[in-house]
Ligand SMILES: Nc1nc2c(c(=O)[nH]1)N[C@H]1C(S)=C(S)[C@@H](COP(=O)(O)OP(=O)(O)OC[C@H]3O[C@@H](n4cnc5c(=O)[nH]c(N)nc54)[C@H](O)[C@@H]3O)O[C@H]1N2
Ligand SMILES: Nc1nc2c(c(=O)[nH]1)N[C@H]1C(S)=C(S)[C@@H](COP(=O)(O)OP(=O)(O)OC[C@H]3O[C@@H](n4cnc5c(=O)[nH]c(N)nc54)[C@H](O)[C@@H]3O)O[C@H]1N2
C-alpha cells in the first residue's frame with residue numbers, strides 16, 4: 001500500500017503537502033505524516049500523483065526527518081564567546097540577539113556606509129520566500145552591497161541564452177520520447193534522479209543513452225555507453241560534431257533556413273574543427289567523434305541533457321553555447337523527444353516578483369555588486385584585492401581598479417549558504433572570516449564551519465516548519481510548501497528573522513509587516529503573465545503543485561520562436577559581439593590545459609599523451625551521491641555511506657607517483673592543500689583526479705576540504721566559479737599499510 005493510503009485512514013495522523021527545498025533540478029513534492037497528538041512528523045514521502053516526483057524521493061530527502069530532528073539542530077540564538085572559528089558560543093534570547101545585531105549594523109553603516117554590509121546567500125533553500133523573500137527588501141532598504149549569485153550556473157546560463165535566448169528547453173517528461181539521449185556533463189542518477197525514469201522509458205522503447213563525462217559515474221555505468229572526455233574539452237567536441245554534420249550534409253537545411261541565423265559563418269568556422277583535431281583535445285578517438293555526430297544527426301528524435309558540470313571550467317560558457325547550437329542544426333526541436341535541456345528555470349521567468357523583492361527600496365542609490373565567488377577577495381582590507389571582487393562578467397565591462405573598491409566589508413550576513421565549505425579559495429575565505437573587525441551573523445540549521453566564525457548564530461526553521469513557494473530548474477511545476485510542524489525550539493523562518501531585524505533597524509515599510517502566508521498568496525494572485533494563468537492560491541493549497549500554463553506537449557522551438565534578439569537560434573550572435581565575445585562558437589580552453597602546455601607544447605595543439613605531464617593533474621570535485629553540496633554532510637547515515645573524503649586517480653597517474661589504493665594523499669597547489677584517501681580506479685580519465693564534495697571541514701582529517709585548492713578566478717561568461725578547472729599535484733603522505741585502521745570514525749549522531 002502507498003504511504004498515503006496507509007496513513008489516510010488513520011485519525012491520529014494529519015497529512016501535510018510540501019516541497020523539497022534543496023538545490024536540485026527535481027524540486028519534488030512531498031507529503032508529511034504528522035502525529036496529531038504530539039505534533040511530531042513521523043513519516044515523509046514523495047507525492048505519488050506529481051508527474052515528476054512520481055511518489056519517490058532521493059536517498060537524502062527520504063531521510064529529511066533525520067535532518068530536521070537531528071540532535072545538533074540549532075534551537076536558540078547563540079553568541080560567540082571564544083575566538084573566531086573555535087565554535088564556542090552561549091545561548092542568548094532573541095531580543096538580545098536582534099538588538100545587538102541591529103546595533104552593530106547601525107554602527108557599521110554610520111562609520112563606513114551601507115555598502116560595508118554584505119549579504120551572502122545561495123540556495124540552502126530554493127524557496128522564493130525563505131530565499132530572498134524578505135532578505136531582499138531588507139538589504140534593498142539598507143542599501144547594502146549587492147551579491148552576484150554566480151557560484152553555480154552563470155557561465156552555462158549565459159552561453160545557453162546567447163544561443164537559445166533563455167534557459168528554456170525540452171520538458172523532462174519528453175526525454176521518454178527520445179531515441180538517442182546524450183547526457184553531457186551531468187550525473188543524472190546522483191543529481192537529477194527524477195529524470196531517470198523518463199530516460200528508462202526511452203530505453204525500453206529502443207532508445208540509446210550515451211554519457212559524455214570524464215568520470216565513469218553511476219549514470220555512465222547505468223547507460224549504454226560512456227564516452228570519456230577530458231575535463232573542459234566539450235566545446236571542441238561540439239565543434240567537431242558540427243564539422244561532421246555540416247560537412248556530410250546531415251543538417252536539417254529547412255529548419256536551419258527558417259529558424260536560425262549565421263549558418264554560413266558557422267559552416268566556415270567549423271571547417272577547421274576536424275575530428276582529428278578535436279581528438280587531440282578531448283581524448284575521444286576521431287572515429288568515435290565522427291560516428292557520434294552521424295548518430296546524433298540521423299537518429300530522431302535526439303535529446304541532449306546538459307547540466308552544470310561541464311561549465312565549471314574557464315571556457316564553460318562558450319562550451320555550453322556551442323553545444324546549444326546542435327539541436328537547431330539537426331532540427332531536433334521539431335519533434336517531441338528532441339532538443340536540449342540545461343535548465344527549465346527560464347519557463348518561470350515571467351514571474352513578477354516585485355511584490356516580494358521591492359527593488360524600489362534601493363531608491364537612487366547604486367550599491368556595488370560583489371561576485372560571490374570572490375568572497376576571499378571581498379573580505380580583504382587591501383583595496384586592490386577587494387576591487388577584484390567587483391562583478392564585471394563580460395569582456396566589455398571595465399576591469400575595476402583599487403579606486404573603485406569601495407569600503408571594506410565590516411558586516412557579513414550569511415543565510416542559506418555555507419561559504420567556509422563551498423566557496424573557492426578556502427584559505428582566503430577563512431582569512432576573511434577570521435578578521436577581528438568583521439561582524440558576522442549566520443542564519444542556520446546547524447553549527448556549520450561558517451557558523452563557527454559568526455558573532456551571532458540565529459536558528460532557522462527547516463522546510464517542515466515554514467511556508468514557501470518553489471519554482472524548479474528541471475521541470476515546469478510550481479509547488480507550494482505548507483508547514484507541517486511547529487518550529488523546533490526557538491527557531492524562526494528566515495523571513496521572520498529579517499522582519500525582526502527590519503523592525504529593530506527602524507524600517508517601517510508595510511512590506512516588513514506582512515506575514516508569510518499572505519506574502520505568498522499575494523505573490524500568486526498578482527501574476528498576470530499567461531504562463532501563470534489558472535494557477536490560483538486555492539489550487540496550490542489543494543494540490544500542492546501546478547504545472548505552468550504551457551502548451552502540452554511542450555515543444556518550445558518546433559517552429560522557431562526563440563527568445564533571442566533575432567527570434568531565431570543564433571549560431572552567430574550580435575549580442576555576443578557587443579559584449580566582447582567571439583560571435584561564433586569557438587573553443588575556449590580550460591586554464592589547466594593552458595598551463596599544462598605552457599612548456600614546449602605551447603601552441604602546438606598537441607595534448608595527445610594521456611599523461612602528458614607527470615607533475616600536475618586537473619582536479620574536478622562534483623557532488624558525492626549522499627550529500628547535497630555541504631548539506632546532509634553532517635548526517636550520520638550519509639557520512640557512513642560516503643565513508644571518508646576520497647580522490648579518484650587513474651592507475652597510469654597513480655603508478656609513477658607510487659600511489660596505492662587507500663593511501664592517504666595530499667592534493668595541493670599554490671593556494672592550499674587537503675588530505676584525502678586515494679581511490680585508484682579507471683573510472684576517471686587519465687590526467688584528471690576527482691574528489692567528491694562537499695565535506696565539512698570539521699568532518700575532514702585535516703580540517704580542510706577540496707575548496708582549499710579551487711581558484712577565485714572567473715569563467716569566460718557570467719563570472720562563474722572554476723571549481724573543475726584546477727591544476728593540482730598529488731603525493732602520498734601515508735601509505736595505506738602504515739595507516740591506523742579507519743581513523744575517520746563517523747561521529748555518533750542522533751537520528752530521527
Ligand atoms: N546528490 C546531489 N544532487 C545534487 C547536488 C549535490 O550536491 N548532490 N547538487 C545540486 C546542484 S547545486 C547542482 S548545480 C546540480 C548539478 O548537477 P550536474 O551538473 O548534473 O552535476 P553533477 O552531478 O555534479 O554532474 C556533473 C558531472 O559533470 C562531470 N564533469 C566535470 N567536468 C566535466 C567536463 O568538463 N565535461 C563533461 N562532459 N563533464 C564534466 C562530472 O564528472 C560529473 O559527473 O545538482 C544538484 N543535485
Ligand atoms: N569544490 C566544489 N565546490 C562547490 C561545488 C562543487 O561542485 N565543487 N558546487 C557549487 C555549487 S553548484 C553550489 S550551488 C554551491 C552550493 O553552496 P550552498 O548554497 O552554500 O549549499 P550548501 O552547502 O548546501 O549550504 C546551504 C546551507 O544553507 C542552510 N539552509 C538550508 N535551508 C535553510 C533555511 O531555510 N534557512 C537558513 N538560514 N539556512 C538554511 C543549510 O543548513 C546549509 O548549511 O556550492 C558550490 N561549491
Ligand SMILES: [Mo]
Pocket residue numbers: 023151152153308
Ligand atoms: Mo549548484
